[in-house]
Amino acid sequence: MTLSAPPPGPPPGPVPAPASDPAAPALDAAAARRYRTVTRQALGRPEPDRADAGPLAAFVLTHPLAERTVAGLAAGHGPYSLLHLAQEIELHAPLRPGAALEARAELLGARVEAKGTRLALRTRLTGRGTGTALADLTTHVLLAGVSAVEPRGALRTAPAPRQEAPGSKVTRPVAVDREWIARYGEAAGDLNPVHLLPAAAREAGFPDVIAHGMALVAVAVEEIAERYAGGHADRIxxxxxxxxxxxxxxxxxxxxxxxxxxPPGHGDTVLFTVRSRDSTAVKGGWARLAPAAGGHR
Structure with missing residues (x-):
């Protein structure tokens, strides 16, 4: 993908029908553990001692369908660059290894902006055959260079919850280098060249390869689980x-x-921010914990 100006796109078409993947990949426990192990390396932490999948597993499982859906919306509009703007994930039930899954993606909203078209996409992960909702994911992206999409729907992002009684802030260094970025991309199945090849990153306007945004969120999830959830990633x-x-x-x-x-009763949400050098890379981050006794809510 490039940032070069595209030729005029086709006229706006009808609202696309939701896309579905009736045989989404089942959760692979070994792959989920490898994903978490690679993520934790940036924190200097050993591999997890539990087999919890955590909320980022839902993102990895549904990402291929979301990516195909966005590519379909951008088809015919010329070269473009895909920028991930925001992500929200909610788990409704535990993700069990080997369980048969289905995924469905639908466009929530689209709006043409100065740099391209902003999209909001919702992806739902369900049990195959049961229809039980397991996870809902809302993804906000910018298709830089695409400006012929018909505006529709809503693009609201969920605000970070307020903390009525915040505790003491914790700061932790994160070791981000080219090798770790490449390992994360392989574990997550996201091999976009801007994360792997300096030449591709420079062509897209960056001085070097860039870390996956969700890699930084995954790092936050691991540290939150370790510090505030007894190492149980599935409590997030x-x-x-x-x-x-x-x-x-x-x-x-x-x-x-x-x-x-x-003290108990002061909230169940941890706020997080990731800073890279002198800039804020991830802002407005929040993670909600389930009670230690377990049980989804």
Missing amino acids: RALGARFAHPALPGPGTLLELTPPAA
Whole structure:
């Protein structure tokens, strides 16, 4: 994908029908563990001692369908660059290894902006045959260079929950280098050249390869699980984040966490921010924890 100006696109078409994947990939426990292990390497933490999948597994499982859906919407509009703006995930039930799954994606909204077309896409992961909702994901992206999409729907992002009684802020360095970015891309199945090839990144307008935005969110999830959920990644039931600036390899990436105050009853949400050098890479981050006793809600 490039940032070169595309030729005029075709006239706006009808609202696209929801796309579906009736045989979405089943959760592979070994692959989910490998994903978490690679993520934790950026924190200097060992591989997880539990087999929890956590909320990022839902993103990895549904990402191929979401990517195909966005590519279909952009088809015929010339060269474009895809920018991930925000992500929200809510788990309704645990993701079990080997369970038969289905995925369905639908366009929630589209709006032409100065740099291209902004889209909001909802992807739902369900049990195959049962229809039980397992996860809902809302993805906001910008198709830079596409300006012929008919405006429709809504583009609202979920605001970060307020903390009535914030606890002490924690800051943790994150080791982001080219090798780790490549390992994460392989584990997540996201091999976009801007994350892997310096030449492709420069062509897209970046000085070097950039870290995946969801890699930084995954790092936050792992640290939150370790510090505030007893290492149980599956206690993180919902999260949201906005991607404000690319994170480059090299020193200077910091994760900031703000938990609720320690006494019970002060909240169940941890706020997070990721800073890269002098810029905020991930802002408005939040993760909601389930009670230690378990049970989705």
